[in-house]
Amino acid sequence: MKQLLYILFAVVILSSCEQVIDVDLPPNTVKLVVEGQISTETDSSFVRLTKSLPYFDNTSATPLVTNAQVTVNGVNFLHDTLGIYRPAKGYTGVTGTLYNLNIQHEGNTYTSASVLEPLFRIDTIIPVFKNEEAILESGYTVKYIGFDSRQPVKYTYVRFGFNSPEVENGIDSFFDFRVLFDNKNSVLNRTFEFEIPFLRLESGDTSLLIFRSIDENTFKFINALNNRDNGGGPFGTPPANLPSNIVGKDVLGIFSAYDVRRFRTRIP
């Protein structure tokens, strides 16, 4: 009887069920999609131009835009491959600079702007062994020692992951969540330590950390993207379009200038 009740309960309450359904969607206007990045790493800046597709078009390849004129602060970005436009070799973003994007495409002008904010100082990354606790197994995490004096509020976007020689065959694996934070409540002008709470790596792995300083528009864009990824379902946030900072007719996407540091740390 108990088993029966349990099964009943589990079926009814615990597993809200999902089903793929057919829905008729309103017609879609094709839009220009901009993914623009100005980076402080040399030869890492680019602007990628593609077009949006109707939601249920699962067969077409992403349409690439290869014939646009793209400039950033007057520097030409030329089409390289797969809709990606790059400046001439040796291009490096400079902190404290306001970058203005201009795109001419099919008679339309698209503009955007982003300030390249400096990242806080990260002095060192140190592996730390952690015992099993709560839901986490024992293993290594990493902590970093840093120093921040930037004001007013600055935003940081972190991706982290690992490279395991046995499992990953040399290919980096990134965790599929994006970490965003600001320094509103941070301790400024003093050395601080931060230990990444969720990470558990094994000996021989390499931890990967990429820190980017981003502007407020990019912060809101990535935050909304996180909401879409984690949300959904009845208990998620109401769906809405990601807040683009590109000005122009029928356009989506984000143009972001950022300062970046990458760290690879081998776990002993």
Add this chain to the structure above:
Amino acid sequence: MVATLHSHRMKRIVWLIIITLSATLPLFTSAQNTKHSISGYVKDAATGEELIGVTILVKELNTGTSSNVYGFYSLSLPDGAYNLTFSYVGFSVKTIPVNLKGGNITLNVELTEDKRTLKEAVITTDKADATNVESTKMSVVKMDIKEVKKIPILLGEVDIIKAIQLLPGIQAAGDGNTLFIVRGGNVDHNLVQLDEAVVYNPTHVVGFFSVFNGDAIKDFEIYKGGIPANYGGRLASVLDVRMRDGNAKKFTAQGGIGILSSRLTLEGPIQKDKSSFMVSARRSYFDVFFPLSSQTKDVTAYFYDVNMKANFTLSSKDKIFISGYFGRDVLGTGRLFGLGWGNQTFTTRWNHIFNPKLFSNTSLIFSRYNYNFDLNVARNLNFTRTNNITDYTFKQDFNYYINPKNAIKFGGVFTHHTFEPGEIKPINSESIILADKLPEKRALDYAVYASHNSKITTRLSVEYGARFSVFQNIGKGRSFNYLGNEPNALNNGILKPSTILDTINYGSGDIYNTFTGFEPRAAVTYVLNSKTSVKASYNRMFQYMHLIQPTLASTGQEFWTPSDKYIKPQIADQVALGYFKNLMDNQIEISVEGYYKWMQNTVELIDDADVQFNEAVESNVTVGKGRSYGLEFLLRKQRGNTTGWVSYTLSRSERKANGVNNNEWYNFRFDRRHYITAVLSHDLSKRVSVSGNFIYATGDTYTPALGYYEFENQRVVEYGKRNSARIPAYHRFDVSLTLNRKIIPGKVYKNESNWVFSIYNLYGRRNPYSIDFRTNPDTGKNEAVKTYLFRMVPSVTYNFKF
């Protein structure tokens, strides 16, 4: 500026109240010399519970009254001999001859429950009353708790909110949900009161069950329009729930064992016929099955609630009631995360009869809602986050019964609110989360009201009045000044929080914002004949507190915030027109009502609002307006062996807000064009009864996907206009069978018991709860995915009483 505006308006309103009341003065004077009063309480003969809304008719004068929410009635009549008829749904009609000569009479009356069988019901000559036709009340629903208990309900858990959702104009905010919407209003536009205390979150189990334990409830009424002046503070409706007083005749126990929960109620006299108590407790126990599965062995999930009440008759003129509610939900997995919320209310009331014409109720009320969220991921990452709201209320109400044709209600209410929007504390000293607390917000909330109910002619009755409300932000507190003087601004078509320029601190007791509201209310009834009437009503409502809900459905994380410099009070104006007709000796009631409601300053969140633990709530809120209108048809039979109703609602509800949906009107999320319900209950014999419900509703709205694009090698959905698409229609059929204990004629039984078997969603329709757009991680294809909750849910409950 605020102060000047306030004082001008204040003067105008004081004048209006004086004029209104002075219009009634001739009635006071002319009434006093020539008549005497018959007054008293009407009670249930079996339990001594006071009955609310009993109709008292004076046949000789073709006039009458009804008992108030405390069971008190008063009639002032010229000296003479009369027959008073007392009638109440589910009770036998009682006629008492009275000889009123030279003095006032106190007449306390006890009515006996009507337990006739099929045959007896057919031959009865008793006439049901025609209150619904004659009264000035419209857009109001009153249900007997016994009627509620017959309705098949999800998991057999008797629930008044789920019962009212079967009536026209009141709908569930999602399948199986007890949050409700009234005439196109938001879920926070409903004032939910338990023994006069506000219940801020009337739900258990993230909305699937209500906090109201059917065994502890005496009576409830819901106003969806024509809201009387003694209620205020919410735009759309008032759900006024009253707890039972407890059996004043004998000690009894009743309870039930169900799939979801068990409950037990103990009640009895403290002093026979004078004072009594009632304690009712309920606890869910589905968590006992969790250890049986490895998937759920670490899961904690339960709720409990306790209702307590005691009343004391101090004298023939004084009664005191003390009642309380305490409930809590606990949800969690192991030590990793925990979630809890609960309401606590405490009410002390003193009923005093100054004279047979003047009845007074004085209440002291405490209400608190709290919510906590604990996260314990690791020894160095853990915290507990809380938010609370606490109210202290003093309320004074008077009922003045001038004569059977005129009655006045007046009074006032004062509430002190404390909002604690958030506090974070690390669980241990190693946690990297620092303790932090958002500043508390405090507010004073006052109102005075007066209303006059008058039967101008035998055909024409009016009830008119007004409420004057004041809401003030009081220190200690603080507010922000924003760049551009607005907390958010449009930037490339997107609403973004503005930069905070500076912070203004207010000292303890400083009043830093004052809002006033003049809220006229009026209702008129014109009786065409003894079976037919037409009614009209108007009400203006002010709402000074707003629920901030960042997610689509309730998760307990939502919190209340007061009106302030940036979040203005919400205002609603509603007009309603109705046609009421009774058939077959008032056995069948038919009504048609039409309404139109305008809403101003509605509170909408901006896209991807950041409101969790953010002091600058206002920068994530945008001001909107709303309009909703509809037609409601109801055919209802409340007496006899077959009871129930059929209803149809045709309605529309829309919103418009700055910075949302390109500033164009859009559908309210729960806008449903058609809503049909049928509820039928039939007693096959004394032992067996069957019930069934059917609901059909136009599908809820959702925001459709238009297209998708790539960003960082991931597909991102591009959405269309807000709430511009609809999920498929909702419908379901529920049935139940009640088996009472076998009764052998002539034998006396000390206890009663029954079994209730029910099936929710008999044909197992997968009614969509929501629709999401996402890319299938295995196939890489875009999909539309519906989430559905309750397919066929059988349940069984055993109830007992001894």
